[in-house]
Amino acid sequence: MLRRASKAQVCRQTQGLNLAIDTASLVLGIETTCDETAAAVIERGSDGRGRILSNIVHSQIEDHAPYGGVVPEIAARAHVDLLDGVIARAMRQADVGFVQLSGVAAAAGPGLIGGVIVGLTTAKAITLVHGTPLIAVNHLEAHALTPRLTHALPFPYCLFLASGGHTQIVAVLGVGDYVRLGTTVDDAMGEAFDKVAKMLGLPYPGGPQVERAAETGDPERFAFPRPMLGRPDANFSLSGLKTAVRNEASRLEPLERQDVCDLCAGFQAAVLETIIDRLDVGLTQFAERFGPPQALVAAGGVASNQAIRGALQTAADRAGTEFIIPPPKLCTDNGAMIAWAGAERLALGLTDPLETAPRARWLLDANVTTPAKFANTRAGF
Amino acid sequence: MLILAIDTALDACAAGVLDTSSASVIAQQSLAMKRGHAEALVPLIAQVMAQSGVDYAALDRIAVTTGPGSFTGLRVGLSAARGIGLAADKPVVGLSTLAAYAAPLVSDNVGAPIIAAIDARHDHLYYQVIAGDGTTLLRPRVAPLDEVFDALEHGAPRLVGNAAALLAQRWPADAPPPLSVLDAPAPDIAWVGWLGAAVSPGSAPARPFYLRAPDAKPQSSPLRFAPQPPA
Numbered sequence: 001m002l003r004r005a006s007k008a009q010v011c012r013q014t015q016g017l018n019l020a021i022d023t024a025s026l027v028l029g030i031e032t033t034c035d036e037t038a039a040a041v042i043e044r045g046s047d048g049r050g051r052i053l054s055n056i057v058h059s060q061i062e063d064h065a066p067y068g069g070v071v072p073e074i075a076a077r078a079h080v081d082l083l084d085g086v087i088a089r090a091m092r093q094a095d096v097g098f099v100q101l102s103g104v105a106a107a108a109g110p111g112l113i114g115g116v117i118v119g120l121t122t123a124k125a126i127t128l129v130h131g132t133p134l135i136a137v138n139h140l141e142a143h144a145l146t147p148r149l150t151h152a153l154p155f156p157y158c159l160f161l162a163s164g165g166h167t168q169i170v171a172v173l174g175v176g177d178y179v180r181l182g183t184t185v186d187d188a189m190g191e192a193f194d195k196v197a198k199m200l201g202l203p204y205p206g207g208p209q210v211e212r213a214a215e216t217g218d219p220e221r222f223a224f225p226r227p228m229l230g231r232p233d234a235n236f237s238l239s240g241l242k243t244a245v246r247n248e249a250s251r252l253e254p255l256e257r258q259d260v261c262d263l264c265a266g267f268q269a270a271v272l273e274t275i276i277d278r279l280d281v282g283l284t285q286f287a288e289r290f291g292p293p294q295a296l297v298a299a300g301g302v303a304s305n306q307a308i309r310g311a312l313q314t315a316a317d318r319a320g321t322e323f324i325i326p327p328p329k330l331c332t333d334n335g336a337m338i339a340w341a342g343a344e345r346l347a348l349g350l351t352d353p354l355e356t357a358p359r360a361r362w363l364l365d366a367n368v369t370t371p372a373k374f375a376n377t378r379a380g381f
Numbered sequence: 382m383l384i385l386a387i388d389t390a391l392d393a394c395a396a397g398v399l400d401t402s403s404a405s406v407i408a409q410q411s412l413a414m415k416r417g418h419a420e421a422l423v424p425l426i427a428q429v430m431a432q433s434g435v436d437y438a439a440l441d442r443i444a445v446t447t448g449p450g451s452f453t454g455l456r457v458g459l460s461a462a463r464g465i466g467l468a469a470d471k472p473v474v475g476l477s478t479l480a481a482y483a484a485p486l487v488s489d490n491v492g493a494p495i496i497a498a499i500d501a502r503h504d505h506l507y508y509q510v511i512a513g514d515g516t517t518l519l520r521p522r523v524a525p526l527d528e529v530f531d532a533l534e535h536g537a538p539r540l541v542g543n544a545a546a547l548l549a550q551r552w553p554a555d556a557p558p559p560l561s562v563l564d565a566p567a568p569d570i571a572w573v574g575w576l577g578a579a580v581s582p583g584s585a586p587a588r589p590f591y592l593r594a595p596d597a598k599p600q601s602s603p604l605r606f607a608p609q610p611p612a
Contacts, residue, residue: 122461128437255605358419
């Protein structure tokens, strides 16, 4: 723990020095790790403040809706068809030419590899033409650094990231300095919402559908398990809860509309209680190891659920810290967060070679310390 | 015309710079590889461009193979080609791997029909039948290997592609044997460039040519629901 703390301090000191000497930068960011084809241009001032010049997101929801979830090959096909057009729009809207860019950042993982390959290869190709630096950004790091763009939040702070692919509690100590306090041992939270929606016959994307159905449901009709409650670590498990919903639903067949609402309400209530409990543990661990956080920050599509926002606010209140949530467009996947993370790394002189490999899996903790040759192993998220 | 040609659709990672005014290949590199195109391609392009001494601004167009082939591989090539095209403001043209395989045989002008065939796995081929003069007799398709032999009405063919040897091996005893068999893991990158120079950008879009739909089926919930009362 001591070693960690001192490393974080060194990193913060280094950044302090760089803040004083770095100059303004213009960075193009590319995001293709899941089902959004996105590009954005941001400006980072020499004072470390960011400004979004454009932020184009093309959602593929309609392409995946018939399948009740993201189909990797369909996503990859859409990314290659759409990406250069989305980048062109982002550059036009920002009124910036490629030659003016200080860097091109792409999400190099973790995510669906077919899409990551398209985004990273396109970014590399763009850097070739004008000799622009490439920044291979960890998608999770981009979520983690977003509150510095939106709220100029100083380090350290605690991130709760919950999306269709990720569920993590992360101590954000500095650029490239992250400690994962908790993660899911099975399904991601957004994935659990989508799967519950799918089994209950609700359309994709299921998260908002479950939230809506839960509004008119009785959360106490079913006694669903609260997985991991009271455990000393800050991990999540959602697979058992999902199975409990399925078992209850099978028992009720044929399902009435009210059954669906009650199942959704019961499921969501179990998730809320789990979130508060897991964040209690995570935020306590944070304070013990790194001192009080500047804030609890939410990121990922799941944070657009109002009931979950309420749970996050409760967790922050209990820990005596501020709760910050970036605007919805910057919570879900977008290019601005990639561009911003790229600008933060560029300011520290962190750029990447053209040989950089796309990664389906890429631990956030391993962002700086993992040698490239180990980066593509199946180490898990 | 100065052309940058790129091919990663099959078992090679290749790039070349060609000049049509002198009919010469200025620089080219081709690495045999089954995977790893995403890591290897852009550094390879950088190397070939540096060797050629040609600036991106001096290029007239970029030519890239669009498939059929490895879905991931062809997307690597297309992403790189379109990324360069976007940043350098140059047109990008797409060529099928089948056409690129057949091009040198058409150019030989022997006259016999050409079957360009690519392994599509599980005893299937991507293939196309082309007349000696370059016109298409049978459009590109994916089909069980044995269906290729239905195309023999056009006379003894010349075989080319990464499935040419496989096809020759399975050739029916009662059919006129192939005139030649040219098996290569990937098309010659120079021919990708020459074809790229010959086509018009409007008719050769740099879009993936998969020949196969994504392997996904719509799913519905296995649960039974009570009929909804009419709203």
